[in-house]
Amino acid sequence: MKVLLVEDETKFAAFTAKGLREHGFVVDIAANGDDGLGMALLGEYDLLILDVMLPGRDGWSILAEIRQRGLEVPTLFLTARDAVSDRVRGLELGADDYLPKPFAFAELLARIRTILRRGPVRQPSVxxxxxxxxxxxxxxxxxxxxxxxxxxxxxxxxxxxxxxxxxxxxxxxxxxxxxxxxxxxxxxxxxxxxxxxxxxxxxxxxxxxxxxxxxxxxxxxxxx
Missing domain, CATH: 1.10.10.10 (Winged helix-like DNA-binding domain superfamily/Winged helix DNA-binding domain)
Structure with missing residues (x-):
């Protein structure tokens, strides 16, 4: 499974990517919103993990743009913004899940697997x-x-x-x-x-x- 992690906190991104790679995922990292959008549009990813507050384009607009272009890649917001209104906004834009920071890595992994299990038709379950x-x-x-x-x-x-x-x-x-x-x-x-x-x-x-x-x-x- 190939994952794009869009996250500007370098240490957090490195820690998260390391954990995912140890569980068999291939992970690309984008440190700002503009690069994140470009990579999401050009790469063939099985999952996007987006922060909300990013340099340049924010996570909301990244998701809005890729959905407008018809890309149904599963998406998880991973952010310190945990207000109910933020979660609702993310889900209404087409996110599959929303996990506020801080979190246990085991929970992130479980949520990713749940998203992929119920993922789009293009990813067969078997x-x-x-x-x-x-x-x-x-x-x-x-x-x-x-x-x-x-x-x-x-x-x-x-x-x-x-x-x-x-x-x-x-x-x-x-x-x-x-x-x-x-x-x-x-x-x-x-x-x-x-x-x-x-x-x-x-x-x-x-x-x-x-x-x-x-x-x-x-x-x-x-x-x-």
Whole structure:
């Protein structure tokens, strides 16, 4: 899952992003409203987390603009403004939830998962490829009815491959999406995680789903 966090408090943004990444999310950060709007319009995000009071454009206007343009990406306001009128305004603009600061990170995570579980139609609640099933909102996967014991990064990698079913994804693209990093040709981080993922997703089963395209990258599909 790819998240855009629009937050001008540097330490708060870094702490929140770190926690989300540890739970398998890919997180981009915008430190002001204008950058936040631009990234929201150009990026393919599964969730927006917006502060209200931001340098430049505020969170209200960001949400109003993206809704006016027909973008239904789920949105959570995360702000110190906790008056009832502020919450009502956010929900009326089309926010999915409103969490006032300070908060427990566990609550933020639970609210995010709830939003994604009931998210827009474009995000299926279950992704099926052959006998492989993924439930993105619960970050769970199973194959042949048996639950797969995946780490958050392994699930994020499998989910990325499943969402782009049949497409050959380059190592550079995978590294950007999963590790939020520029791929170094000498790095084997993608290959190592693919190998670990195969041990759980492919090796115990007769049919392999993860395919290597030599010199290019990886793809996932039911090739039967």
């Amino acid at each position: 992704i099926r490829i052959g006998d492989l099933e993924l439930e993105p909102a619960r970050m769970s996967a199973s194959r042949g009815g048996a639950r797969l014991d995946l780490t958050p990064k392994e699930f994020a990698l499998l989910h990325l491959l499943a969402r782009r079913r049949g497409e050959v994804l380059s190592r550079h693209f995978i590294a950007q999406q999963i590790w939020d990093m520029n791929f170094d040709g000498d790095s084997n981080v993608v290959d190592v995680h693919i190998r670990r993922l195969r041990l759980k997703v492919d090796d115990p089963f007769a049919q392999r789903l993860i395919r290597t395209v030599r010199g290019v990258g990886y793809a996932l599909d039911d090739w039967a």
